[in-house]
Amino acid sequence: MSFSTISVIGLGYIGLPTAAVFASRKIKVIGVDVNQKAVDTINCGQIHIVEPDLDIVVHAAVTEGYLRASTRAEPADAFLIAVPTPFKGDHAPDLSYIESASKSIAPVLKKGDLVILESTSPVGATEQMAQWLAEARPDLTFPQTHGEASDIRVAHCPERVLPGHVLRELVQNDRVIGGMTPKCSEAATRLYKLFVEGECILTNARTAEMCKLTENSFRDVNIAFANELSMICDKFGVDVWELIKLANRHPRVNILQPGPGVGGHCIAVDPWFIVSQAEGQAKLIKTAREVNDSKPSWVVEKVDAAVADHLSRNPGKSEKDVVIACFGLAFKPDIDDLRESPSLEITKHIAGSHPGKVLAVEPNIESLPAALALPGVELCAIEEAFGQADVLLLLVDHKQFKTVPSSTLEGRQVVDTRGIWFV
Ligand code: SAJ
Numbered sequence: 001m002s003f004s005t006i007s008v009i010g011l012g013y014i015g016l017p018t019a020a021v022f023a024s025r026k027i028k029v030i031g032v033d034v035n036q037k038a039v040d041t042i043n044c045g046q047i048h049i050v051e052p053d054l055d056i057v058v059h060a061a062v063t064e065g066y067l068r069a070s071t072r073a074e075p076a077d078a079f080l081i082a083v084p085t086p087f088k089g090d091h092a093p094d095l096s097y098i099e100s101a102s103k104s105i106a107p108v109l110k111k112g113d114l115v116i117l118e119s120t121s122p123v124g125a126t127e128q129m130a131q132w133l134a135e136a137r138p139d140l141t142f143p144q145t146h147g148e149a150s151d152i153r154v155a156h157c158p159e160r161v162l163p164g165h166v167l168r169e170l171v172q173n174d175r176v177i178g179g180m181t182p183k184c185s186e187a188a189t190r191l192y193k194l195f196v197e198g199e200c201i202l203t204n205a206r207t208a209e210m211c212k213l214t215e216n217s218f219r220d221v222n223i224a225f226a227n228e229l230s231m232i233c234d235k236f237g238v239d240v241w242e243l244i245k246l247a248n249r250h251p252r253v254n255i256l257q258p259g260p261g262v263g264g265h266c267i268a269v270d271p272w273f274i275v276s277q278a279e280g281q282a283k284l285i286k287t288a289r290e291v292n293d294s295k296p297s298w299v300v301e302k303v304d305a306a307v308a309d310h311l312s313r314n315p316g317k318s319e320k321d322v323v324i325a326c327f328g329l330a331f332k333p334d335i336d337d338l339r340e341s342p343s344l345e346i347t348k349h350i351a352g353s354h355p356g357k358v359l360a361v362e363p364n365i366e367s368l369p370a371a372l373a374l375p376g377v378e379l380c381a382i383e384e385a386f387g388q389a390d391v392l393l394l395l396v397d398h399k400q401f402k403t404v405p406s407s408t409l410e411g412r413q414v415v416d417t418r419g420i421w422f423v
Contacts, residue, residue, distance in 0.1 A: 002077070003027065003077045003078050003114075003190075003191055003194070004027070004028060004077060005027075005028045005029075005030065005075070005076040005077055006019075006022050006027055006028070006029050006030075006076055006077065006078045006079075006080065006191070007029070007030045007031075007032060007073065007074065007076035007078070007079045007080070007105070008022075008029060008030075008031050008032070008079075008080045008082060009032045009033075009073070009079060009080065009081045009082065009083060009101045009104065009105060010032075010033060010081060010082040010083035010084070010097070010101065010119070011031045011032070011033040011035075011038055011039070011042060011069060012033075012049065012082065012083075012084070013049055013051065013163060013166070014082045014118060014119075014159045014161070014166075015031065015033075015080070015082035015083075015118075016031065016042070016047065016049065016054065016058065017051060017054055017057075017161075017166045017167060017170055018080060018082060018118070018159070018170065019031040019061075019067055020054065020057040020058045020061050020067060021057070021167065021170055021171065021195050022194060022195060023061035023064075023066035023067035024057055024060065024061055024066075024195075025194050025195050026064075026066060027066065027194060028066060029061070029066060029067045029068070030068055030069075030070060030074050030076060031067060031068070031069040031070070032069070032070055032071070032072065032073050032074075032104070033069065033071065034071060034100075035048075035071075036071055038069070039069040039070060039071055042058060042062065042067070042069040043062065043068065043069050044062075045058065045059040045062040045063055046058070046059070050335065050336050050337070051163070051164070051166050051167070052164065052165075052167070053167050054166070054167065057167065072104075073104045073105045073107070073108050074108060075108045075110065076108075076113070077112070077113060077114065078113065078114040078115075078116065078191050079105050079109075079113065079114070079115045079116065080116045080118050081098060081101045081102070081105075081115070081116065081117050081118060081119060081129070082118040082119055082159065083097035083098060083100075083101050083119050084097050084119065084265070085097065085098065085119045085120055085121055085122075085125075085269075085273075086265075086269065087269055087272050087273070087276070090276075091272040091275065091276050092276045093121070093122045093125075093272075093273050093276065095121070095122075095125060095128065097119070098117065098119060098121070098125060098128075098129055099129075099132055102129050102132040102133050102136070103132060103136055105133075106132075106133050106136030106137050107136070107137075109133065109137055109140060109152060110140075111140060111151040111152075112151065112152075113151075113152055113153070114152075114153045114154075114155070114184075114187045114188060114191060115129070115130075115133065115152060115153070115154050115155075116154075116155050116156070116157050116188055116191070117129050117154075117155070117156045117157075118156075118157055118158060118159050119158075120158055120159075120212050120213070120216075120266065120269075120270050120273075121156065121158075121209050121212075121273075122209065122213070122273040122274075122276070122277055123206050123209045123210050123213075123273075123277060124206065124209070125156070125209060126154060126155070126156040126178070126180065126205040126206075126208075126209065127144060127180070127205065127206075129154070130142050130143060130144050130152075130154045130180060131144065133152065133154075140152055142154065143179075143180035143181045143184055144180065147181055148181050148182070148183045150181075153179070153180075153181075153183060153184040153187040153188070154179070154180045154184055154205070155177060155178055155179040155180065155184045155185060155187070155188040155205060155208075156178040156205040156208045156209055157175060157176065157177050157178065157188055157192065157208065158176060158178075158208060158209070158211065158212035160173055160175075160176075160212065160215065161173065163264070163332075163335060163337060164334065164335055170195070170196075171195055171196060171197050171198075172197055172198050173196075173198045174198040174199045174200070174201060175192050175196050175198060175199070175200045175201070176201055176203060176208045176211050176212070177189050177192065177200050177201065177202050177203070177208065178203050178204050178205040178206070178207055178208025178209065178211075179202070179204065179205065180204070180205050182202070185202040185203070185204075186202075189202065210274075212270070213270050213271070213273050213274050214274075216266055216267045216270040216271060217270065217271040217274060217285050217288075219256075219267055220262060220267050220268070220270075220271045220285070220288050220289065220292060221271075221284060221285060221288040222255070222256045223256050223257075223258075223259070223262055223267070223288075223292060224262075224287070224288035224289075224291040224292050225255065225256070225288075226240075226244065226255055226256045226257055226258040226259075227258045227259070227261070227262075227291055227292055227295050228291050229243070229244070229255070229258065230258035231295075231298055234302075240258060240419070241419035244257070244258075257418070257419070258295075258417070258419070259295070259342070259417055259418055260295060260296060260299050260342045260343055260346055260395050260417040260418075261292055261293065261295035261296045261299075261342030261345070261346075262292040262293075262295075262342065263331030263332065263339070263340045263341040263342050263343070264331045264332065264337070264339065264340055264341075265339050265340055268289075268292070268293075268340050269340070271285045271286075271288065271289050272289060275289065295342065296342045296345050296346045296349070299342075299346050299393075299395075299415065299417055300346055300349050300350060302415045303324065303346075303350055303391060303393055303415055306391045306393075306413035306414075306415050307319065307322050307324070307354070307391055307413070309413055310322055310390050310391060310413045319354070319355050319356060320355045320356045321356060322354070322356045322390050322391060323356055323357045323358075323359065323388050323389045323390050323391070324350055324354055324356070324357070324358050324359070324389060324390070324391045324393060325358075325359040325361055325380070325385035325386075325388070325389035325391070325392050325393065326343070326346070326347040326350065326358065326359065326360050326361065326393045326395055327361045327382075327385070327392065327393065327394045327395055327396065327398075327401050328343050328361070328362060328394070328395040328396025328397075328398055328401065329341060329343050329344045329347060329360055329362040329365070329369070329372075329395070329396070330343065330362065330364055330365075330396050330398070331343070331344075332396065333396055333397045333398050333399070334364070334398055334399055335364065336364035336365050338365070338369055342395075343395035343396050344369065344371060344372070346393075346395060347360055347372060347377075347395070348371050348372060348374075350393075351372060351374045351376065351377045352374065354376070355376075356376065357376050357378070357388070358376055358377045358378075359377075359378055359380040359384070359385045359388060359389060360372055360377060360378065360379050360380065361379075361380055361381070361382055361385045362379065362396075363382070363398060363400045364398070365379070367379065382400060382401070382404075386404075386408050389412070390412065390413060391412070391413040391414075391415070392409065392412050392413065392414045392415070392421075393415045393417075394414070394415070394416040394417060394418055394420065394421055395417055395418070396418065397418040397420050401420065401421075402420050404421060406421075409421055
């Protein structure tokens with residue numbers, strides 16, 4: 001099987017870089033997305049998301065004619081589905097985007113095609129996707145009924161790249177290849193070998209699904225441990241950052257860093273897929289989610305206490321006179337991504353309850369997000385915030401915040417959730 005045309009369904013944070021990297025290997029790529037604006041932007045050689053160097057790779061791929069975007073599926077030899085898998089109100093996974101993507105490619109499938117699910121998915125989702133394809137195309141055979149003799153090969157190959165380092169990690173990371181049959185895995189490996197320099201490791205679809213969920217749950221559980229320690233240490237008057245540094249001197253201890261909570265659209269979401277399918281067994285994973293989700297409220301309580309402390313030292317002042325500056329809105333350092341960000345949630349909460357001014361300091365954005373369009377909230381430069389604020393809340397360890405001299409912080413009420421401001 002050779003791949004002269006590849007189609008990537010979903011041109012977001014994973015699909016677009018993947019499409020661009022295939023195209024950079026001089027393979028014809030058709031990117032498909034329901035968002036007309038994103039499609040138009042890409043066809044102009046530009047990008048609609050923020051990821052270092054992606055603009056250069058997409059521009060080259062489009063101008064050289066290897067990458068083209070469309071809102072409609074077209075025939076190809078391999079289809080990669082990279083659409084979102086959010087959770088519903090009850091934390092159960094929402095597979096509706098995978099269902100729509102399957103139904104959109106089904107009419108153009110032909111014998112010999114390969115379909116890969118890249119979206120992070122609950123166990124069994126690949127089989128479900130193959131079932132949707134089979135229902136739409138009764139004239140073709142699929143692995144769930146015809147095994148190795150099937151017309152269509154199906155595999156799950158989860159993406160594992162770190163936002164901010166996507167182009168490097170796409171090429172260098174090892175890739176887990178979970179075919180519905182061994183031949184499906186072999187076909188998917190041939191496809192990824194077109195650009196993956198890491199090892200392609202073969203397994204089955206269910207194990208590959210669980211592997212991705214396990215990786216993100218592992219990180220969530222370990223961050224929860226750090227966050228729980230930070231709350232315990234606060235009670236004991238122990239500096240958690242010093243404690244972690246000391247404990248990590250042990251050759252078999254490697255504790256992660258506490259923060260204001262866990263954000264992003266992966267680590268705060270994926271563990272719930274395991275919990276929703278195995279609630280009775282996934283006790284630790286569920287508790288970790290609850291610990292990390294409880295951290296923003298704990299931070300808000302710390303800010304309330306800092307405001308009260310400031311007022312007790314300044315008897316003439318009322319709450320309305322107290323200016324609070326929140327440093328960082330993104331979900332992690334040095335990016336502009338505010339999705340599922342605990343920092344944004346905390347700032348919004350403070351803005352909603354504090355009667356005085358709230359300054360949001362986020363060097364990676366140019367205007368306030370809609371969530372903070374509230375009276376009394378201003379997007380503000382670092383120096384201006386230091387000039388005005390009585391209470392300083394550090395939420396994200398952006399590089400711009402790391403160089404603040406300790407003299408600037410002296411005599412202020414400081415709540416530092418990242419341990420970079422030592423006062
Ligand atoms: N965080 C901490 N303390 C830490 C590390 C992280 O509080 O010590 C917080 C961050 O501030 C952030 C959240 O966790 O709010 C998640 O950030 P992250 O850098 O750990 O992960 P993501 O969400 O950017 O990317 C993860 C990665 N998974 C793992 O590292 C196991 C990435 O490889 C996955 O591809 C990605 O999820 C995904 O798409 O699933």
